[in-house]
Amino acid sequence: MADLLLRNTRPMGGPACDIAIRNGVIADMAAGLTAPDMPVEDAGGAIVWPGFVEAHTHLDKTVWGMDWYADRKGGPLQNLIDNERNDRNRIGLDVHRQSMRHALHLVANGTTLIRSHVDVDTDHGRSLFDGLEATRAALAGVVEIEIVAFPQSGLMVRPGTLDLMDTVLRAGADIVGGLDPCAIDRDPKGQLDALFALAEKHGKPIDIHLHEPGDMGAFSTELILERTRAHAMQGQVAISHAFCLGGLPETRARALMEELATQRVAVMTTGAPSATVPALRTLRAVGVPVGAGCDGIRDTWGPWGQPDMLHRAQILGMKNGFRTDAELEVLLDIIGPGGAAATGRDGRLLAPGAPGDLVLLQGSCPAEALSLAAPRPLVVKAGRVVARNGAPSRGIP
Amino acid sequence: MADLLLRNTRPMGGPACDIAIRNGVIADMAAGLTAPDMPVEDAGGAIVWPGFVEAHTHLDKTVWGMDWYADRKGGPLQNLIDNERNDRNRIGLDVHRQSMRHALHLVANGTTLIRSHVDVDTDHGRSLFDGLEATRAALAGVVEIEIVAFPQSGLMVRPGTLDLMDTVLRAGADIVGGLDPCAIDRDPKGQLDALFALAEKHGKPIDIHLHEPGDMGAFSTELILERTRAHAMQGQVAISHAFCLGGLPETRARALMEELATQRVAVMTTGAPSATVPALRTLRAVGVPVGAGCDGIRDTWGPWGQPDMLHRAQILGMKNGFRTDAELEVLLDIIGPGGAAATGRDGRLLAPGAPGDLVLLQGSCPAEALSLAAPRPLVVKAGRVVARNGAPSRGIP
Known part of the structure; x- marks a missing residue:
């Protein structure tokens, strides 16, 4: 079991909850999720947006x-x-x-x-x-x-x-x-x-x-x-x-x-x-x-x-x-x-069943996040962390 | 004697030289300047532009x-x-x-x-x-x-x-x-x-x-x-x-x-x-x-x-x-x-007699410096260093 439990994040700037991603797809979204075998990331209350x-x-x-x-x-x-x-x-x-x-x-x-x-x-x-x-x-x-x-x-x-x-x-x-x-x-x-x-x-x-x-x-x-x-x-x-x-x-x-x-x-x-x-x-x-x-x-x-x-x-x-x-x-x-x-996909709102593609944003609300355009704390592709604090996990050639 | 000797800098992207600023004004521009009592900054070959x-x-x-x-x-x-x-x-x-x-x-x-x-x-x-x-x-x-x-x-x-x-x-x-x-x-x-x-x-x-x-x-x-x-x-x-x-x-x-x-x-x-x-x-x-x-x-x-x-x-x-x-x-x-x-001033080219207002730029040539818009290594106002590496010398309230 791999994938990811993202704690304490605000989907689309709304109330905070946790997001569990299994097999590349959002499996659960709720407060207080537990998933003992999953890697955990704490979003610290940051806004999360679809990738x-x-x-x-x-x-x-x-x-x-x-x-x-x-x-x-x-x-x-x-x-x-x-x-x-x-x-x-x-x-x-x-x-x-x-x-x-x-x-x-x-x-x-x-x-x-x-x-x-x-x-x-x-x-x-x-x-x-x-x-x-x-x-x-x-x-x-x-x-x-x-x-x-x-x-x-x-x-x-x-x-x-x-x-x-x-x-x-x-x-x-x-x-x-x-x-x-x-x-x-x-x-x-x-x-x-x-x-x-x-x-x-x-x-x-x-x-x-x-x-x-x-x-x-x-x-x-x-x-x-x-x-x-x-x-x-x-x-x-x-x-x-x-x-x-x-x-x-x-x-x-x-x-x-x-x-x-x-x-x-x-x-x-x-x-x-x-x-x-x-x-x-x-x-x-x-x-x-x-x-x-x-x-x-x-x-x-x-x-x-x-x-x-x-x-x-x-x-x-x-x-x-x-x-x-x-x-x-x-x-x-x-x-x-x-x-x-x-692009022909059926919209990727953050909800169970949607792809586990996410980006954390800095800012108190989505509009401020866009105005600031500060480094992205975390980027997740199909449940896998692919970038952190503005730098990709994989080196740039 | 205060003001500044800026060594090894490329005025407007041209050949490297040193710039001496005295009493807020550019006093000398030449290679190998000496000024024993002046503070010295080494530009490391960076382009220097008028402020x-x-x-x-x-x-x-x-x-x-x-x-x-x-x-x-x-x-x-x-x-x-x-x-x-x-x-x-x-x-x-x-x-x-x-x-x-x-x-x-x-x-x-x-x-x-x-x-x-x-x-x-x-x-x-x-x-x-x-x-x-x-x-x-x-x-x-x-x-x-x-x-x-x-x-x-x-x-x-x-x-x-x-x-x-x-x-x-x-x-x-x-x-x-x-x-x-x-x-x-x-x-x-x-x-x-x-x-x-x-x-x-x-x-x-x-x-x-x-x-x-x-x-x-x-x-x-x-x-x-x-x-x-x-x-x-x-x-x-x-x-x-x-x-x-x-x-x-x-x-x-x-x-x-x-x-x-x-x-x-x-x-x-x-x-x-x-x-x-x-x-x-x-x-x-x-x-x-x-x-x-x-x-x-x-x-x-x-x-x-x-x-x-x-x-x-x-x-x-x-x-x-x-x-x-x-x-x-x-x-x-x-x-x-x-x-x-x-603004009504008579142009501020980098030359003896011009104001000692300067900014160092990152990049191999002026055009690249504009494209990169990377943090400015040094900013000088009337011979005084007022910012370094993108941060002002004086704290921001």
């Missing part, structure tokens, strides 16, 4: 801990894409090592589920996926990693990429990725038909980056919705970024969001400070499943970011003009149970 | 270190203004204690000059100013604090405020503040005429909060420019926020910026994530003096922010889509010498 969900990142991209990368480029998206693809090998970006660093920092800060895109392009073949797959294997039991096969350099404009996507999905990638069917791939019908056919062939969900602004992005969103209906993929499609929803007139944005809600298409937002972003208030009000992600962290694209979902929730909160405790609790839901639901 | 300039904050507002404030409000600006004015006393917001906390955290993170607004309203009389004035006195020699008399609740709409402004300026406030002559005060001509008359009477500069968006903000900007010309106050006027400049068509925004540059009207930006903000690239290209500030930190308005100019530079960088090393160095100028110039 954080990083719903949009790129574990294959960070240069964290490497020599300073001085060759970042400005200009349009295509510049940044090409610069990264051309520089990966030159600077020795080892995807396994770098994704271990990135993922373990996320774990240290309370994340128990990561949805990571991985670049699939004809220059690198499946090698970037293999690097990330090695990290997934190494961190089994520490953090769950979902892998999105992501044609970062384009699908239609780079022949051979579709075959590579097929290879990587057969090799274990969980989700079909895509990006900007108009702006990058110049063939929205061609790209989206290909992606949905691939998803159908492999029986896997879809998660599409959509940086396209305004009307162009709205058009691509409509095409995605049409195919979600046609393939009966309700609940299995996500749009990442969805910048267009932040740049359209409010009534039009709301109408699109309502259809996303009807088709249960999730939105994974990063709150990108330099872009228009979908309004969290409206997304939530109309019932769109919403996840959040830190996106790339200190990579060849930019020097910004922290591998910490509380940091990202702060960025989302500032961007959306959130101030009140109720609004801060919405953010904590989005990086927690709400984010889990957006 | 950071916090050009827009509110030291009288933070609830940092107090019980969690759970009564923040949403809605229009006026709600937030009223809520704060009504709650200050109820929650025991002691301006002296709170401004000491806020200012000393800024010092710990490298700030050597703070421009702080202080609320002047008929509910509190001059008491908030007096609290901040006590902090200024207590921190003499630790950090320079400029005080802006700020009619947060409105000047024209709250009779008696103008007299209080006069009183506070006589009592030692350095700068005439104002806000939103249309949106809050409903009488742009009346308010701006009164503020410029007050500035002329006291021979003091002006710094006006301008949250007004689009055309309304452009109108107020024009009125400020007209009065800057009429009163010959070139180089003595600043507009804080200037959100309108981020919401106008590019050509119109640029034309306004060009006139700001001609009149040497500074823009103090906070990079407010939820608002439109003036484009730093254009402001700098046309020669507007630009300072930056963290604005309020964890106050009754909102739970966000850090008392750290590197954190603010990151927010500005993300908001402006800055990625390259050259862009990051622009941010470091804005929170350093550029910000000093925007």
Whole structure:
């Protein structure tokens, strides 16, 4: 018998109780639990939250801990894409090592589920996926990693990429990725038909980056919705970024969001400070499943970011003009149970039967915990302590 | 003989040398300096930057270190203004204690000059100013604090405020503040005429909060420019926020910026994530003096922010889509010498004759130092060590 008895903790900031985790799942929640053979941790009255969900990142991209990368480029998206693809090998970006660093920092800060895109392009073949797959294997039991096969350099404009996507999905990638069917791939019908056919062939969900602004992005969103209906993929499609929803007139944005809600298409937002972003208030009000992600962290694209979902929730909160405790609790839901639901899981509230994925937070109430973003006293994955006081149990390479 | 010999440091990230500070001013910069009677600090090759300039904050507002404030409000600006004015006393917001906390955290993170607004309203009389004035006195020699008399609740709409402004300026406030002559005060001509008359009477500069968006903000900007010309106050006027400049068509925004540059009207930006903000690239290209500030930190308005100019530079960088090393160095100028110039000082480059205000930074180059935002190894104000390894020499109350 292993697993864990967590004493004296406040689930979601409510009254204190104990939580027993058996076989990776919450078995009991009550005051005064006993479990003589279990390891015990005393939470000292700290708030406990469901493990954080990083719903949009790129574990294959960070240069964290490497020599300073001085060759970042400005200009349009295509510049940044090409610069990264051309520089990966030159600077020795080892995807396994770098994704271990990135993922373990996320774990240290309370994340128990990561949805990571991985670049699939004809220059690198499946090698970037293999690097990330090695990290997934190494961190089994520490953090769950979902892998999105992501044609970062384009699908239609780079022949051979579709075959590579097929290879990587057969090799274990969980989700079909895509990006900007108009702006990058110049063939929205061609790209989206290909992606949905691939998803159908492999029986896997879809998660599409959509940086396209305004009307162009709205058009691509409509095409995605049409195919979600046609393939009966309700609940299995996500749009990442969805910048267009932040740049359209409010009534039009709301109408699109309502259809996303009807088709249960999730939105994974990063709150990108330099872009228009979908309004969290409206997304939530109309019932769109919403996840959040830190996106790339200190990579060849930019020097910004922290591998910490509380940091990202702060960025989302500032961007959306959130101030009140109720609004801060919405953010904590989005990086927690709400984010889990957006990835297709059925919400992870703290209750018997739910996964034993937990994070302790410092602060008198959930809103204060988000404002402080102090080091997490304890992180538990499926009943196993994986980080303590902001440091992962497993060393960072 | 006191002051300081700082050995083995890299000014602005350049070649290593030693810096001798005498009588508060940089006396020598060269390799192998000797000064037998001076205290010596070894920088270990760390980058040294001119002390950071916090050009827009509110030291009288933070609830940092107090019980969690759970009564923040949403809605229009006026709600937030009223809520704060009504709650200050109820929650025991002691301006002296709170401004000491806020200012000393800024010092710990490298700030050597703070421009702080202080609320002047008929509910509190001059008491908030007096609290901040006590902090200024207590921190003499630790950090320079400029005080802006700020009619947060409105000047024209709250009779008696103008007299209080006069009183506070006589009592030692350095700068005439104002806000939103249309949106809050409903009488742009009346308010701006009164503020410029007050500035002329006291021979003091002006710094006006301008949250007004689009055309309304452009109108107020024009009125400020007209009065800057009429009163010959070139180089003595600043507009804080200037959100309108981020919401106008590019050509119109640029034309306004060009006139700001001609009149040497500074823009103090906070990079407010939820608002439109003036484009730093254009402001700098046309020669507007630009300072930056963290604005309020964890106050009754909102739970966000850090008392750290590197954190603010990151927010500005993300908001402006800055990625390259050259862009990051622009941010470091804005929170350093550029910000000093925007406050009316003549730039504080590290050179003999410049103030002995310095901050050591971790990182191999300035851009990396900004990306890491690691604890500052040493902060020096006028030759005196005021913080070390992220902690101020003087205890925080």
